Amino acid sequence: MPTDSTNVYDRILCVGDSLTQHGWDVTKHGWTAQLSQAYLRRLDVVNRGFSGFNTRWALSVLPKTIIESQDSRLRLVTIFYGANDAQFAGYKCHVPLDEFKSNLKQLASLFRDQTSQLYVPDDRILLITPPPVGDKLFKKDCDEDDEPIDRCRQTTEPYAIAVRQVASELNLPVVDLWAAMESKVQQLQASSPEELEYDGYEEFLWDGLHLNANGNDLLFSLVTNTINSHFPELVPESMPFVIPGFRDFESQSELLQMLEAKRQT
Numbered sequence: 154m155p156t157d158s159t160n161v162y163d164r165i166l167c168v169g170d171s172l173t174q175h176g177w178d179v180t181k182h183g184w185t186a187q188l189s190q191a192y193l194r195r196l197d198v199v200n201r202g203f204s205g206f207n208t209r210w211a212l213s214v215l216p217k218t219i220i221e222s223q224d225s226r227l228r229l230v231t232i233f234y235g236a237n238d239a240q241f242a243g244y245k246c247h248v249p250l251d252e253f254k255s256n257l258k259q260l261a262s263l264f265r266d267q268t269s270q271l272y273v274p275d276d277r278i279l280l281i282t283p284p285p286v287g288d289k290l291f292k293k294d295c296d297e298d299d300e301p302i303d304r305c306r307q308t309t310e311p312y313a314i315a316v317r318q319v320a321s322e323l324n325l326p327v328v329d330l331w332a333a334m335e336s337k338v339q340q341l342q343a344s345s346p347e348e349l350e351y352d353g354y355e356e357f358l359w360d361g362l363h364l365n366a367n368g369n370d371l372l373f374s375l376v377t378n379t380i381n382s383h384f385p386e387l388v389p390e391s392m393p394f395v396i397p398g399f400r401d402f403e404s405q406s407e408l409l410q411m412l413e414a415k416r417q418t
Contacts, residue, residue, distance in 0.1 A: 161225040162197040162395050168215055168260070169233030172283070173202025175363055182366040184373040191377065194394040196228055196387075207238045207248045208256035216263065219271060227273045229387060230264050231328075231376065232257065235283035235312035236304075236362065244303045250311055257319045277384050279376065280320045282313040282331040284368065285338075287354025291361025304362075326383045328375045334368070 167173050167185050176185030177200055189198040201218055203211070211234065234257065238248035248256065257280065264273040286306040295302050313331035320327035334357050341353035354361060357368035364372060380387050395415075402408045 162195075163226045163228045165192060165196050165198045165229045165231075166219065166227055167198065167200050167202065167231045167233070168211065169202045169231070169281070170206045170237050171202065171204035172236055172364060173200060173231075173233050174204050176200060176202060176369070181359070181364065182369040182373075184364070184369045184376065187369070187373040188376065191389045192392075194396065195389055195392045197225075202233075205237060205246060206234075207240075207246045208234045208253055208260065209238075209248050212256055212259055215260070216271075227264065227271060229277045229279070229380070229384065230273050231279045231281055232260055233281035233283075234260075235316055236309065239283065239309040239312040240303050241308065250315055253312060254315045254319055257316065258323065261319075261323055261325065275384070276325060277387065278325050279328050279379055280316050280325055281328040281372070281376075282316040283309055284330045284334050284358065284364065285309065285313075285354065287351055287358045287361035289361070290351040290355055290358060293351075294360040294362075326379050328372070328379050330372055330375060333371060333375055337371070 165188065167176065167188070173185065175181070176183040176188075179186050185198055185200050185202075192198060199219075201215065203214070206214075235253070237246040238253045238256075240247040242249075261278055261280070263269070264271055264278055265276065266272055286304055286309050288306050291304075292302055294300075310331070313329075317327050317329065319325075334354075337357070338353040341356060342349060345353070349355075351361070357365060357371060359365040359368075385391070397408065397411050402411060
């Protein structure tokens with residue numbers, strides 16, 4: 154059987170902080186795990202989320218942690234930062250807003266350079282805004298862990314706005330998790346007969362910062378809807394299996410012929 158590009162799947166790359174790293178957590182319906190299931194046998198989903206990281210550190214480590222291949226191409230990249238950059242000034246992860254925007258542009262440029270093996274054709278790059286912080290729930294979690302409160306909804310919002318601005322300036326699609334979650338929280342608040350203990354953010358965040366099952370389901374739906382509208386060629390149902398299904402060949406020799414034909418395309 155051929156051992157070169159016939160056996161290599163093209164990839165979707167997801168880069169970010171803990172909100173991406175935890176995307177593999179199937180117990181919380183992780184959004185990258187759902188993405189991997191959606192593209193099973195079509196594209197490999199690679200998770201390069203690093204808990205606690207900001208855009209400054211991402212620029213240092215990402216080029217060293219992404220496999221470059223002559224055979225396997227990047228077909229889509231998601232860039233999901235801001236939750237840690239928005240830490241209060243003076244804390245380790247904080248990145249000033251102007252630098253954050255500059256860093257996002259540099260991260261996008263890694264994948265827009267046509268001479269790079271990290272090049273993503275047709276600007277198939279999705280920027281994702283950080284979600285809002287559920288302040289009451291986040292305070293509860295910090296108090297239980299005897300940790301300082303190092304961020305809040307009010308100071309995180311400008312970073313969500315900055316992601317939208319950078320996406321607009323670079324003419325890239327944006328997955329606006331902030332706006333979608335805020336809208337749903339406001340609906341919950343309006344429909345609840347009494348005041349919600351944690352203002353409704355507990356519906357989507359398990360600790361006021363990280364996504365629970367509902368939050369991951371929401372993000373997955375936003376990502377797939379954005380793919381459907383901006384990159385219809387990447388809708389999973391429209392893509393063939395890389396390795397043919399067992400009903401599509403009658404013998405091993407026919408399978409090998411199909412693989413060889415695919416290798417030459």
